[in-house]
Amino acid sequence: MESKNFGFSTRLIHTENPDALGSATVPIYQTSTFAFKDSDHGARLFAGEEKGFIYTRIGNPTIEALEKSVADLENGFGGVATGSGMGAVTTVYMTFLGQGAHVVSTDAVYGPARGVIENHFTRFGVESTYVNTADIENIKKAIRPNTKMLYIETPSNPTMAITDIEACAKIAHQHGLILVVDNTFCSPYLQRPLELGADVVLHSMTKFINGHADIVAGMIVAKEKKNYDAIRNMMVNMGCNMDPHQAYLVLRGLKTLSIRVERAQENAKKIAEFLENHPKIEWIMYPGLKSFPYNEIAKKQMKGTGSMISFELKGGIEAGKNLMNNVKVALLAVSLGGVETLIQHPASMTHSKLSKEAREKSGITDGLVRYSVGIENVEDLIEDLRHALEFC
Numbered sequence: 001m002e003s004k005n006f007g008f009s010t011r012l013i014h015t016e017n018p019d020a021l022g023s024a025t026v027p028i029y030q031t032s033t034f035a036f037k038d039s040d041h042g043a044r045l046f047a048g049e050e051k052g053f054i055y056t057r058i059g060n061p062t063i064e065a066l067e068k069s070v071a072d073l074e075n076g077f078g079g080v081a082t083g084s085g086m087g088a089v090t091t092v093y094m095t096f097l098g099q100g101a102h103v104v105s106t107d108a109v110y111g112p113a114r115g116v117i118e119n120h121f122t123r124f125g126v127e128s129t130y131v132n133t134a135d136i137e138n139i140k141k142a143i144r145p146n147t148k149m150l151y152i153e154t155p156s157n158p159t160m161a162i163t164d165i166e167a168c169a170k171i172a173h174q175h176g177l178i179l180v181v182d183n184t185f186c187s188p189y190l191q192r193p194l195e196l197g198a199d200v201v202l203h204s205m206t207k208f209i210n211g212h213a214d215i216v217a218g219m220i221v222a223k224e225k226k227n228y229d230a231i232r233n234m235m236v237n238m239g240c241n242m243d244p245h246q247a248y249l250v251l252r253g254l255k256t257l258s259i260r261v262e263r264a265q266e267n268a269k270k271i272a273e274f275l276e277n278h279p280k281i282e283w284i285m286y287p288g289l290k291s292f293p294y295n296e297i298a299k300k301q302m303k304g305t306g307s308m309i310s311f312e313l314k315g316g317i318e319a320g321k322n323l324m325n326n327v328k329v330a331l332l333a334v335s336l337g338g339v340e341t342l343i344q345h346p347a348s349m350t351h352s353k354l355s356k357e358a359r360e361k362s363g364i365t366d367g368l369v370r371y372s373v374g375i376e377n378v379e380d381l382i383e384d385l386r387h388a389l390e391f392c
């Protein structure tokens with residue numbers, strides 16, 4: 001369904017359905033290949049003279065329904081689904097970064113999105129500069145004659161730093177760069193980068209868009225046909241396509257995106273207020289709190305404050321471990337954006353192998369906790385934290 005006249009939640013639910021029998025949900029076309037009616041039909045499909053399906057790596061009705069839906073929600077020309085969020089990231093890099101190209105990006109960007117550039121794309125002569133993109137001056141200074149891409153993530157975790165997408169679009173286009181925005185943390189319900197001037201937006205749909213912690217999946221949406229065609233061609237050739245069953249699950253999760261985000265956000269606001277006044281908390285980062293340093297720009301480009309919180313415990317590593325070992329409702333797990341609340345203490349969990357110095361270089365302080373708020377009863381979540389903080 002493409003009508004821009006309908007509201008966001010209506011468009012989430014009434015996706016275009018390729019089924020001829022009238023099924024209420026998009027069926028799972030669990031097939032690798034599609035039979036041609038005759039040799040002429042096959043020839044026309046391959047020549048692009050007739051629309052149709054050939055082979056699932058190239059395209060599949062279930063996957064296409066999801067691509068059309070997310071592209072519509074992001075207000076883009078077209079979507080390209082991938083097997084994971086990182087599949088989306090690497091497909092975008094492969095499409096737009098050639099030999100000797102330079103990319104400017106957010107320093108606190110999703111770790112593997114930076115790692116793949118610094119550890120692998122260097123083999124092809126790709127250069128990179130990572131800066132705090134919340135300060136636009138840093139971006140201007142980092143641009144070189146061979147810069148091809150500005151790749152930002154906003155808000156970025158754990159700092160929750162917010163980058164001005166509209167200002168980035170202006171700078172990127174002045175210098176002939178493509179602006180790519182990782183919109184995973186907001187979902188199109190809270191932020192639509194293409195409407196603010198970005199060229200390409202990508203998602204780890206593993207997080208908010210699917211929202212049920214049962215699959216990994218990615219999506220790329222381009223504003224213009226030219227970029228869309230280039231991205232699709234790259235994805236098909238690299239073979240990082242989505243599976244039809246994955247697409248079916250994301251279509252199912254997508255229907256409740258707006259009510260999930262609203263509820264999680266409502267919970268997050270109450271939890272942030274509770275934490276801000278707690279004596280064992282050194283600082284807390286959550287958009288909308290008076291102490292949050294990026295409220296002005298957050299208000300300008302986000303339609304809400306989201307459900308991701310980071311905070312620092314006064315008691316350092318030990319306090320972090322004690323918090324982890326005493327929460328009973330929140331799950332101790334990485335990832336975010338699901339219906340279940342997740343808690344993570346990087347210094348003792350994901351980043352425990354790194355030295356304190358190396359951790360702090362990437363903004364991981366000893367008492368840092370990342371908290372992805374779910375849609376449980378907020379009283380239970382607050383009580384869970386209140387109880388566990390007694391041990392910190």
Ligand SMILES: *Cc1c(COP(=O)(O)O)cnc(C)c1O
Pocket residue numbers: 084085086087110113153182184185203204205206207216217218
């Ligand atoms: C999780 C995540 C990714 C990577 O997605 P996967 O689905 O895990 O491959 C990329 N960007 C952000 C911001 C993420 O949170």
